[in-house]
Amino acid sequence: MTGIYESMWRGGLVRPRADRVIGGVCTGLARRFGIDPWPMRWLFLIALIVLPGSPILIYPVLWIVMPDEEWVARERGGVHYS
Numbered sequence: 438m439t440g441i442y443e444s445m446w447r448g449g450l451v452r453p454r455a456d457r458v459i460g461g462v463c464t465g466l467a468r469r470f471g472i473d474p475w476p477m478r479w480l481f482l483i484a485l486i487v488l489p490g491s492p493i494l495i496y497p498v499l500w501i502v503m504p505d506e507e508w509v510a511r512e513r514g515g516v517h518y519s
Contacts, residue, residue, distance in 0.1 A: 442504035460500040
C-alpha cells in the first residue's frame with residue numbers, strides 16, 4: 438500500500454486532518470486543484486445526482502488510496518504537507 442500512498446502523495450493528493458467533513462477526500466481534492474473545499478463538495482454532490490452510483494464507489498476508493506497527512510508526516514520524517 439505504501440507504493441500507492443507514495444504515488445498519490447507525489448501527485449499532491451493527501452487527505453488533510455483539518456477541514457474534514459467525512460474522510461477528507463473532497464478537501465484533499467480541493468487542495469490539489471487549488472479551490473475551496475465547499476465547491477468541491479458541491480461538485481461531488483452534483484456528480485452523485487447526475488451520475489448515480491459512480492461517486493458512491495469512487496469516494497471510498499479514494500478514502501482508502503489517498504494518504505493521510507499523518508502518514509506523510511511519519512514517512513517524511515516530520516515534514517507536514519501544506
